[in-house]
Amino acid sequence: MSRFSRIAALLAASLVSTSAIAAPTDFAITNATVVLGDGSAPIPEGTVVVRSGKVVAAGANVSVPAGVSVIDGSGKWVSPGMVVAVTDLGLLDVGAVENSNDSGARKSPFSAALDVSAAIDPEAMPIRVSRTGGVTRTAVAPSAESSIFAGQGAYVDLAASGNTIDRPRAFQYVELGERGGRLAGGSRVSAQAILRNALREARDFARRAGPTGARRGTATVGSVQPASPEAGRIAESDVARGTDVQLTRADAAALVPVVNGTQPLFVHVERMADLRQTLALSHEFPALRLVIVGAAEGWRVADEIAAAHVPVIASGITDLPGAFETMAATQSNIGRMVRAGVRVAIGNMFDNDQPRYARQYAGNLVALTRLPGATGLTWGQAFAAISSVPAEIMGEGAHFGSLLPGHAADVVVWDGDPLELGSGAERVFIDGVEQPLDNHQTRLRTRYRHPQEGALPKAYEW
């Protein structure tokens, strides 16, 4: 009894000390291999200095200012935390437990207006497991279930602070490939018609509302958050709409910032023909800020994607024709697109394809550089594809995703090369605040170090 209560007390104390949310600490990590995340090669014997939650300096020949605590990074690697777009982190506890899963709404009367920020749980275990795995930021996307429009995604950090949502209603997500066709009633033809009609309705809605012609405000429509102050204004307005509209008022309002270019449109397509159709949307709706998700056949039109300056969030190592739309899939896809000048992030990770695996995919793309006929990424490019590039695609490149001065101090200390399979995260900082890395898994690991029961059942070991 006394032994166990003592252990429990010690454990409880250590938990409190690690999970208490402190203010950002000023610190420096020295003698480590430093990864800036901006595409450059790792820097041996480097230093990272963090103050007030921001990176002050990182690299070689960086001096440690007086008054900051120093962490000896000998033998360690230090990098920005992984940034993975797009994911379902925080929207579910267990994917297959339907009641815990808010990633999609098959029977919702709303579509584009759906706002995932209303459902993100910063304490969801997948967030904690991902943080332990070195992921610090993500773009959370809803899953399209009732319409080609999944709704509005959010930018989220994985800090244990509880203030997880960095930017709600950050983007709109739409399905235009095979899945989009099924959601649209049976064909891509219908998906394209629905998309174009929806954007026209949004444009018309905004035009009728006029710059000042409606009530001001950012009030919500029911429980549905407006996409922007402007969308909220017109959703709340009494502006008349045409009699043959397809969209609900809330959905039309939510698409206003998409059609006027203040909110990016993430489009999931895979095959070459769909990629071209997607790029062509800009002719009719020139303000669209397109981001392509998927793009398994992107390498076949890499020059066109690059010329359109449309960035891509691709799956890491898709190389099978899992569907007809991914017929030409190859692991060299990302390397070939990057070589053509496309900005490509590794992401698009949902369900059991968990964001913590992103660094393994990045490592695999480095491996391709040694495979005859394949096109991979340099080490620096590969790490950038899971840090600064997704941050740039999210429009947050000036805020996080690298260890350049002024960026958020999202810093991970690894026990080795972070793209290597055997390496793991030892310490994780978000905005300069050290994060707890314990979770359900780490506690089970400790309890079951030896499977046999001791003097008391396993249930007393905690």
Added chain:
Amino acid sequence: MQLISKLTGTAIAALGLMLATQAGAAKSKGNDKPAAINENPYPSTYHPYAGEPTAIVGATVFDGAGARIDNGTVLVSGGKIERIGDASLAIPAGYRKIDAGGKFVTPGIIDIHSHLGVYPSPAVEANSDGNEATSPTTPDVWAEHSVWPQDPGFSRAMANGGITSLNILPGSANLMGGRSVMLKNVPGRTVQSMKFPGAPYSLKMACGENPKRVYGSKGREPSTRMGNMAVDRATWIKASEYRRKRDAGKQETRDLGMETLAGVLDGKILIQNHCYRADEMAQVLDMAKEFGYKVSAFHHAVESYKIGDLLKASDTCAAIWADWWGFKMEAYDGIPENAALVYDAGACVIIHSDDEYGIQRLNQEAAKAQGSGRRMGIVIPDEQVIRWITLNPAHALGIEAQTGSLSPGKMGDVVLWNGNPLSVYARPEKVWVDGALLYDANDPKRRPVSDFELGQPGEGDVK
């Protein structure tokens, strides 16, 4: 022509008989009984392709059985492993010498849990042939009758994963899903031409969420875990009765399902049991005792770390992913240290895929599991980790006498890696199956392209 085909038929029949005998066929009954059941009616027609005597020189060799040889030499001839040794091993004249300095050699990688061919790419409904989900027990179905040899996944498994042998199982909708089939990863026009010669059959079983969900949703038993066990036990009772009658010569009507189950009770057909939770595995081990069979391996055994001692005692392998977690309720207690803890408890670890992508990197998954172990103080040498994807699956599949390590006389299933296979930066450079070079990263034509991919965009790409 007729004579030849007749002869061939006889030869195949003889081969079938021989294989059945190898696997411990039932003794024939009294002379007045009808002819013995042909236990191998869809025999392997696989034959090794031509190879040349080859010496791989200077590589780090992981032999699959737990040994490591630095600056090693591997001799392959006649389709077999001839000998392995250190630099002092003499290379006979006439061998193709491959300078493999800085590279690594392992046995061909073996996946004990794949659905290639039964759930192929493209994943269209028309090709979805992995679950006969019309009855909770379908021991009568054989996965080989669903396998589509043109699944492009086979080629990716070879080129990226160094897979030379793989066990194709039915899915887990059913408590008893049917027989699995062991394949050599060699493209063929027919499944028979891919079948691993002499491999015993396995029966796929499943516990937990899937069977109770599939049948519970149809309003029939099982809808609970206790229902799972009840249906299993009732079926084993029938199988025991069937076997008794059969052995007494009183069985007149053939029953395909019962033949499979009796084969399990005879010890000729192995059990590969999908089971996540520790408590359920313990129930299944007792059920196996109750009816007198053995579980060869628990698959997807995410909680095996909780019962490493029980698995060791029952000589049952844990076939697991490195770090899949949380995607369904029974995977909620999965931990990345699972493999290391089971190894530490002295039980048999296998890394499996259950996935057309995972099968392309079993080596990488094993390396992740090794790293997770090291971080908690369980240090496992590379040469032992390689065993998780070579000799251990061969053992659990009953083919360890033929493959799974670089022992002289075994099949010449060999992978030359361009770096340590436990590094993310390594890929297969050459893959031999029975001594035949079937993949060469340096030769664009020495890689398989399935019928399905011919004439399609991306045909013959590096993938």
